[in-house]
Amino acid sequence: MPKFIDHHGKVPRLLPATWDEFRKDIKRGTKDQFGVVHLGMFPVGDGGEAWCINEAPNETAVLRMHEGWAFPLTKDDVQEATPEELSKLEALGLKSLA
Numbered sequence: 001m002p003k004f005i006d007h008h009g010k011v012p013r014l015l016p017a018t019w020d021e022f023r024k025d026i027k028r029g030t031k032d033q034f035g036v037v038h039l040g041m042f043p044v045g046d047g048g049e050a051w052c053i054n055e056a057p058n059e060t061a062v063l064r065m066h067e068g069w070a071f072p073l074t075k076d077d078v079q080e081a082t083p084e085e086l087s088k089l090e091a092l093g094l095k096s097l098a
Contacts, residue, residue, distance in 0.1 A: 001057065002055070002057075002081075003081040003086070004054050004056050004059060004078055004081055005085055005086070006051065006054070006073055006078040006079075007049075007051055008073070012070075013048075022041055034061040034064045035056060036061050037054060038054055039053040039055060042089060059075065059080070063078060
């Protein structure tokens with residue numbers, strides 16, 4: 001299944017329980033109702049910026065999943081991840097929430 005990377009310029013403030021649910025979802029590694037498997041969410045600093053990596057059947061599934069979590073994105077925020085892009089995230093030293 002293809003991997004997708006998406007960017008959140010500003011993640012809204014969330015309750016700790018919501019962050020805990022994100023962590024559990026990533027650790028479970030199961031498909032959601034849109035066919036998306038959450039692989040990681042990578043916060044950048046304290047400004048609310050974050051990147052996500054997901055396996056999904058297509059870009060639309062990633063967009064719908066984010067809408068379901070009240071994190072709407074546009075098509076410009078989501079792209080199929082190449083190995084090079086995934087390596088860039090690793091090189092930045094970003095750590096997943098899970």
